Amino acid sequence: MTRDSKLCIHTITTKPWPIEVAMDKYAAAGIGGITVWRQALEGRDIAKVGDDLRSRDLEIVSLCRGGFFPNKTPEGRAAASEDNRLAIREAAALGAPMIVLVCGAVPGQPLAESRKQIADGIAAVLPLAEEHGIRLAIEPLHPMYADDRSAVNTMASANAICDLLDHPLVGIAADVYHIWWDPDLAEQIRITGEKDRLFAFHLCDWMTPTTDLLNDRGLMGEGCIDLKGIRAMVEATGFTGFNEVEIFSKRWWSADQDEFLARIVGAI
Ligand code: ZN
Numbered sequence: 001m002t003r004d005s006k007l008c009i010h011t012i013t014t015k016p017w018p019i020e021v022a023m024d025k026y027a028a029a030g031i032g033g034i035t036v037w038r039q040a041l042e043g044r045d046i047a048k049v050g051d052d053l054r055s056r057d058l059e060i061v062s063l064c065r066g067g068f069f070p071n072k073t074p075e076g077r078a079a080a081s082e083d084n085r086l087a088i089r090e091a092a093a094l095g096a097p098m099i100v101l102v103c104g105a106v107p108g109q110p111l112a113e114s115r116k117q118i119a120d121g122i123a124a125v126l127p128l129a130e131e132h133g134i135r136l137a138i139e140p141l142h143p144m145y146a147d148d149r150s151a152v153n154t155m156a157s158a159n160a161i162c163d164l165l166d167h168p169l170v171g172i173a174a175d176v177y178h179i180w181w182d183p184d185l186a187e188q189i190r191i192t193g194e195k196d197r198l199f200a201f202h203l204c205d206w207m208t209p210t211t212d213l214l215n216d217r218g219l220m221g222e223g224c225i226d227l228k229g230i231r232a233m234v235e236a237t238g239f240t241g242f243n244e245v246e247i248f249s250k251r252w253w254s255a256d257q258d259e260f261l262a263r264i265v266g267a268i
Pocket of ligand 1: 202
């Protein structure tokens, strides 16, 4: 099978497989990249996992995930900062050049305050990211997650934080699941590319009806997202990164994972 150098799979997509199985399956399927979720590394020697991935010619695209910066207390924010520092060290040990940030939100705390804490939180860990050369990709999340998962819900909001921090290591992970509905999407993707901060492109689909707000994402083509259209917007910026398949789906996790992987390869 010819290797699709632009196809990357997030380990969470095939959650039933431990990373040792996933890496063999992805490599055998000709997949070029892998994004590693931190829970897949639990109990492992992270540097060895990195070596094992590279020995299978899997490019490590990113580590998922850091973030969750906002908190009502200074102690909570300090703990979040420490976890993000740990994520940066883990990325460095793994050999991942980038961390995806799910930025966080606190129910009842004004979103503007959470956004400020997010910008401050990223600024605080930037020196360590610089030390290791790790890029930090802010992933805007769909507004249905604005209560407790992210106060950054649009590309424009993510771009505003990037503008504020104005740092080459701070950019955006554009995930179709979160941004497909945005009337300003084309313009925002164009601006993001122009400012050299389109760091990642995540793919899945939106199911109708969606039965679970977290774990009912679709395989590309199963849902209603204009994937071709969004991919054209991304490619028009000169983006040469990976098409990263990130599907949380109880339905697919309970299916045969070999068959699922074959469907993914066929869908992209
Ligand atoms: Zn994503």
